[in-house]
Amino acid sequence: MTAASQSSPDEDRAWATIHTTLRPEELSDLSRDVEVLFRLNPYYYFNVWRQTGPDTFHVEFENKSNQLRQSLDLHVAHEDGRGLTVAYSGGIKKYTAFTIEPATGGSRLTVTDDYNLLPVAEREQRQAEVDKSLKAWAESLRLYFVRLKRWSWLPGWRWYMRRVWIPMKPSARRIVWFIYLITVAEFFFFLFVLLIYLIEQNN
Structure with a gap:
């Protein structure tokens, strides 16, 4: 993953790029659900996510970063096979773009936060509002x-991820993942104890 930022009087944006083994068309299909993309941000704690039109949403959340x-009200513009752009009704961001490109062995996705919405002087005064969650x-x-x-x-895996795991708050996802790890560890410990028991019985 690479991350960068650029700031000048005419251009103020930050971006991060990830590489995947998915084909560009696969990544494009998975990226069409804008709610999933935003809820995956580990610093966004949503209270409201409501669709208000074919490509518009109203959201209320706390950014822990x-x-x-x-x-905010969001307007989504899909770009055939190349990702999507989400424009904001308020705040200091102009838009967030998710750009998909072919890459060796798969594809890459670049997430770009553009802050060229407000005059330079006002942007300087509101530096504390800059989103620090982009890399994460x-x-x-x-x-x-x-x-x-x-x-x-796995049967039902996609349904579980979209309908159960994604709507959880980020902290809840971390707890659930920790419980999964404990459960797996306990299962293998049980198998280990059972193996020892069987060996002793055979002896």
Whole structure:
């Protein structure tokens, strides 16, 4: 994963790029659900996500990376096979773009936050509102795509991820994942104890 930012009087944006083994068309299909993309940000705690039109949404959430509570209207523009762009009704961001490109062995996704909405002087005064979650967001997206590709063969896996796991708050997802790890560890410990018991019985 790579991350960068660029700031000048004429251009103020930050971006992070992830690489996946998915084909561009596969990544494009998985990226069409904008709610999934946003809920995967580990710093966004949503109270409201409501669709208000074919490509418009109203959201209310707290961004833990800058301790900012926001109420925004989003407008999504899909770009055939190349990703999508989400424009904001308020705040200091102009848009967030998810850009898909072919890459060796798969594809890459670049997430770009553009801050060229307000005059330069006002942007300087509102530096505390800059979203600091971009790098973690991109990494969370990468892990999500890896898990989908690895486990989608399991019946019900996609349904569980979309309908149960994704709507959870990020902290709840971490707790559930920790419980899964404990359960797996306990299962293998049980098998180990059972193996020892069987060996002793045979002796």
